[in-house]
Amino acid sequence: MxxxxxxxxxxxxxxxxxxxxxxxxxxxxxxxxxxxPDDLPKPFYLVYAEAPSFPLNPVEPATPPLSENPEPPNAPHSYYVGEPVAGGAVLKVDPSSIEPGDGLMLNTGTKIVNLAEPGGRKYLKTTIVLEFAFIVPEDQETVSKDEEHSEDDPTAAIYDELNGLLPVINDVLTSLLSSKSFESIYTAEGKEQLRAEIMATLATRLPDYPLVYVYFTEFVIQ
Known part of the structure; x- marks a missing residue:
């Protein structure tokens, strides 16, 4: 012992x-x-996600000028500011005329893309919500935003159209996100620049669906 x-x-x-x-x-x-410093090699990089907040001065996308002879309201996918859409249940308005949060929200889902870095070592995971300049008149009843869009929901028709545009929207988002480097988007200024680019590009690709704002509800770089 x-x-x-x-x-x-x-x-x-x-x-x-x-x-x-x-x-x-x-x-x-x-x-x-x-x-x-982040320019030194690390096993992983910390990027803190920002809680979504309504902007004090939202970026306004370029709005195409109104035609002097607009197409009739029943022309498919031909909406112009001030006219009812989706069978009259929803109004399309000028994005600058409503407050952020009052439009229709479309969650595009979570995106995971490789950033434009040597070797593709960094990737971005983000969830993007788009707010469109469509409002429901006060005399129209609607369900809660957290519920499914039923046939009685006046926003159901316009949401059907927006969901049908998701392939175009996701193509724009994926192309823009994957073209960015870590240095260009990890700062607050970089995120604002990315937000403005998304709004400008979607305004060009989808001129009949004006955007109010783009929200990053999740933004993590690793």
Missing amino acids: KRILPILKIIGLALAGIILLSSALLSVATAYIVFA
Whole structure:
């Protein structure tokens, strides 16, 4: 027994040393990841997602001028500002005439794309919600935004059209996101520039569906 006790003591000291060394290495690694500049190699990069907020001065997309001889209201997919759409249940308005949050929201889903980085080591995961300049008149009843769009919901028809445009919308979003580098979008200014580019591009591709704002409800770079 006397011979075993010194051996156990040595083993205990070795284990304690290993634990202390592991704790020290973990602390150093954590400090390096958090405080070291992002241009140095790291196992992963921290980017803090911003909670969505309504802008004080939302970016207004370019709105095509109204034609002096607009097409009749029943022309398919031909909407112009101030006219009822979706069978008269929804009104299309000038984006600058409504407050952010009052339009119709379309969740485009979560996007995961490789950024334009050497070796493709970084990728972006983001969820984008688009707000369109369509409103429901006060005399029209609608269901909660959290419920499914039923046949009695006056927004059901316009949501059907917007959902039908998702392939075009997602193509624009994926192309823009994958063309960005980490340095161009990890700052607040970079995100605002990306938001403005999305609005401008969609205004060109979908001129009959004016945007009020683009929301990033999730934005993580790794």
